[in-house]
């Protein structure tokens with residue numbers, strides 16, 4: 001007879017490992033199987049900027065996973081540089097960061113199988129069956145944490161309707177930066193470019209919206225090259241250039257489907273204004289773990305629906321304000337940008353990113369009124 005796991009988690013990115021770790025932290029007797037199609041450590045295209053707030057959702061020391069701390073953010077718009085006050089941000093290399101989270105989950109007793117692709121989830125029986133490249137597994141609860149490129153949620157009809165951002169990352173392993181983090185609006189008419197400093201180089205990237213007919217024509221590689229030239233990166237070596245979609249939050253969605261739950265980016269758990277996905281992924285894994293623990297303890301799986309409520313209250317509510325800002329920026333970047341080109345605005349953004357405050361606290365209805373006025377007149 002096949003073993004019945006309490007929880008099977010598909011995907012060992014930050015959302016999956018946070019969920020796996022926290023389920024074991026809350027109940028060391030719970031049996032947790034974590035599956036990933038990749039062999040770890042694995043690369044994930046990402047700027048690697050992490051809010052220190054993630055420490056609230058993982059009770060171990062994260063220092064070994066941090067590449068460096070950056071406290072100077074420069075916003076560039078219309079050739080003007082605006083430097084914010086000092087807010088510490090963590091810079092990580094994802095292969096190291098994700099692998100560290102995974103190693104802590106394994107130490108906690110999570111069973112991990114790498115190079116195992118999940119092909120389907122059968123939900124017709126009371127307990128779901130997970131079909132993989134190495135056989136079938138069964139669990140009381142299945143978590144889909146497959147990230148922005150995942151296909152399972154779509155296949156099952158559970159995929160959240162998210163706005164897709166096309167992004168491109170270039171890892172430069174030799175250039176020495178000046179330790180400052182740059183967000184630059186001058187190289188992309190439908191998003192921004194970035195330069196995140198690492199101890200061993202720079203993570204340079206660009207993101208732009210994929211809109212209907214423009215799909216595939218966003219021209220990101222050329223735009224990115226135009227941007228990187230100012231940092232003396234005159235050629236993009238293909239092996240260090242990575243394209244990847246980002247699924248941005250676009251409103252309240254159903255994330256619990258009987259005993260199958262969605263966490264992390266596949267749940268649209270990415271800030272719609274900044275495309276920050278690591279902190280919300282870790283937070284969604286943490287919230288899911290709390291609900292799972294309660295449902296397992298009560299042996300009542302209808303309680304899983306509380307994750308939908310917790311997600312909305314703890315994440316979606318604040319993303320609502322970020323969505324309003326993103327909407328106006330996307331609608332008319334050139335008109336709205338001057339309103340945000342101030343030290344005060346950079347500090348407000350950094351305060352939210354570093355976890356010191358929320359969008360709700362920083363974006364007043366008066367400001368929203370001004371945005372509406374500015375975008376009309």
Ligand SMILES: Cc1cc2nc3c(=O)[nH]c(=O)nc-3n(C[C@H](O)[C@H](O)[C@H](O)COP(=O)(O)OP(=O)(O)OC[C@H]3O[C@@H](n4cnc5c(N)ncnc54)[C@H](O)[C@@H]3O)c2cc1C
Nearest residue numbers: 011013014015036037046047048049118147264265277278
């Ligand atoms: C270019 C770019 C730059 C970014 N920069 C930042 C940044 O600076 N800061 C930030 O906070 N966020 C950033 N993000 C967003 C962030 O990287 C993601 O939102 C975050 O990684 C989501 O975590 P996750 O756990 O949901 O998924 P992922 O980290 O994508 O992990 C999903 C895992 O699931 C596995 N998987 C998928 N399908 C299957 C399957 N069928 N079977 C088994 N395993 C499977 C994958 O191998 C993968 O390991 C960036 C994204 C991009 C594309």
